[in-house]
Amino acid sequence: MSDEPRKPSEENQPSEPRNPSPQRTQDPGGQGAEAIARTAMNPSPGPAGPAATKQPPEKTPEGAEKSVGASGASDVKTGTAGAAAQSAKPAAKPAAKKAPPPPDPRAVAAKEKADEIKAVLIAKLGASAVVETGAAHFTPMLLIDRGKWSDAVTALRDDPAWDLNYLECMAGTDYPEYIEVVVYLQSTELGHFVCMKTRTPRDGAKVPSLAPIYPVANWEEREIFDLLGVTFTGHPDMRRIMMWEEFEGHPLRKDYSVWD
């Protein structure tokens, strides 16, 4: 049995090599230890607990801007929230025995790619369009300003150099301070794989809709609207999809309680 007979020969292979590199294999231990330390530190585990430690108290854009530099310096492997947490951690945790593990080269590459995309977007939509870049695991990640959300996605889809023609995954996440909408975009021709996200305040959450750009976003956004309560402006058919029309509340929000 051998690996040789057939190597994948597709040119447009996305940037994930298969075999974990040696430094990669040792890093979960470090991460795990940190995580344990962090949980131990956190006196009130609960829905709001983890994110409270993670999020610095600043308002989102400035906080995120700050964390870019910090994350670039320390650890870019983790995503936005993770990056923020990492940046806050070394200061808050003098008891940490180990230095943070060296950044994974693949994560660094992803961050570089994200910066590349950022340059493209800034050239097209102005400097305010991209709030932050980073890496979601090994995927280039861009945090887009909410107002420029659909413009940025459209720009990247229509840009022949990026050609992100396929929306692979769309998700919403409820953080204590904001709700994040994430899309994973794929260029099926060029092999780019990009994670883009935007944030909206939890009250009166509103995000421009991607449904006119990607028809697939239609149901995905309806699902996010249903379960997380984000209204997508410009969506052709904003109704509940999973729950029934009379249902109250948005079950995937962290403060949702069945007993209300």
Added chain:
Amino acid sequence: MTWTWSNVWHWAAHPLSWPGFVGMLVGAVLVLLLALLVVMYSIYWQRKFIGWIQWRIGPNRVGPWGLFQTVADVLKLLIKEDVIPTGVDRTLFLIAPIFAFVPAFLVLSIIPFSAHHVFTANLGIGVLFYVAVSAITIHGVMLGGWSSNNKWGLIGGMRSAAQMLSYEVPLGMSIVGVVLMAGTLNLNDIVAAQAHTLWYVIPQIVGFVVFIIAGTAEMNRTPFDLPEAESELVAGYHVEYSGFRFAFFMLTEYVYLLAMGGLMATLFLGGWTGPFLPGWLWFAIKVFAFITFQFWLQATMPRMRQDQLMSFSWKVLLPLAMANLVITAVVKALV
């Protein structure tokens, strides 16, 4: 003419008398029982035969080899509550199954089961009678679908009406070829005409094929089972029926299977004629072959689509039947 024992069963040849009338009634009941028996065991055979085709065993629990399975099923249907949903057109809903079943039973009266014409009306317009009376069933099916106040039922009923009407035409045309050859509409005479020559299946092979196809469609059987297409229409026209009224629709379907088999045997395969064996057995064998063929189709074919079905009838079958008719007429005129 005085009454004798011998003309109890020969009412057709004698003026009506009380004993003759009683004989008629008894005859009708006997034919009904025969039909029910055949229906029950053709359902049993259907389940067994399709079961074998599909690597299953089929019914084997009630009675030896499951022989009483259908009896049990019929019993179940008979003792079930007769549900009449609110919102149905009550009168039509109640009479629709009767409308469907009575013609199915009526047409049996002209099918010559055996050489002795017992229970068979020696009707001069036999073939015409069959085609005319069996058309009444369409009303029953359509009314059943319509009165159910159910959209599936309505679609099923309408499909059924369209389909049966469309296939009635090629069916009739294919029969006319045989009628031309035999020179009579009387089924007894048609059998007699075949007795000493070839069975009409050979000279009328095109007509035979058209007859089989159109007959299958006429009975709403696979691959033309659109009116009750389970995967599309849930159950079609009888979706709201339950218990005994549902059984009536089922009965209609299988009695027609018998009748159509009988008609096919009579028209194309020489009816009860055949060497060595008694006439009724030959007839039974031919009908059984037809019924088995239908079940075989059912286990093999997917279903056609409504528009394909219609265009197939009008664009393929009808021209074919017409051509057959013209050729038969020309050959008959020349010979």
Added chain:
Amino acid sequence: MALTDETDVVRTEEMLLNVGPQHPSTHGVFRMVVKISGETILEAEPVIGYLHRGTEKLAENLQYTQIIPYTDRLDYVSAMLNNYSLVHTVEEALGIAIPDRAEYIRVITMELNRLASHLIFFGTYLLDLGAMTPFLYAFEEREKIIDMFNELCGARITFNYMRIGGVKYDTPPGWLEQVDAFVKRMKGEMVKYRNLVTGNEIFLARVRGVGKYTTEQALGHGMSGINLRCTGYNWDLRKKKPYSIYDRFDWEVPLGKNGDCWDRYILHMEEMEQSLRIVEQALQQIQPGPVLAKVPKLIRVPAGEYYSGIEGTRGELGFYIVSDGKDKPYRLKIRRPSFENLQILPIILKGVPVGDMVAILGSIDPVLGEVGA
């Protein structure tokens, strides 16, 4: 009597038809509100959510290993792939190296499960089109696969077999030989299916040119798997983003041409053959060894976001995990292929006859457990 204007005599009316949620050919509790005029569909609106069980919410309160049985219930006819997709994402996040034997067992079970799922497609699709027998033939073979899985992990449908770092049990003695015998037998069965069904004239008339869409439409609607490849677009994650050990096998991605029901049907059949090919090679290559990597008892995924998709039976099956470094995900989102695939229905159902509705819906091959999540 002369008919001056037909509308005076015949009044036609559109009818609103509720197909489902309880309907024999919606493959579960799926509902379509269909506006028909006669036999033609004017508008179709899919309504889903009847099987929404809140898996994503439930997962937020479960440890990673505890989520695995919940994934069984998503696409309940190919649970192995669901299991794998979750553990694969977690393994990617942790960067665990999986023992070789475990990878082989995974590939064998996944491809067998794909085969079983396609067999269900084959059976139910023909059942939708009115042919009853292929269903029973297909289930005969599926039953064999399921029996083998039963022997492997003690469950017939909801396997809960994969673990983070490998698989739960090694194969019982003689199991691989059993699979080998099955593969040989199945090859003969495939020929039989082709002879029985694939050339049937009525079947061809029902599926050729029905339910067509283009590559652009498919990509825009996020379709994946066979539903995308039927348009002739080469997009199979096993090749495009190789995971597990699929690059060690010699196999091809079958492609369609027209994007109609026929292409989708024949791709299912061809994929079954490719799955057999992969299983056959895996059986030759598999070596003894451990089946579970050394993983901590309590799995904590490092804080961050992870997404990884695999080529599920129905398309790209992905898990998006947001972790805050705890033993439970902060947010788990499942990219369910059927959910995306169904969205094209209103477009391709417009203007088709009612009879084609089931043909098209069946060819999309949704599993409602996955749609509702």
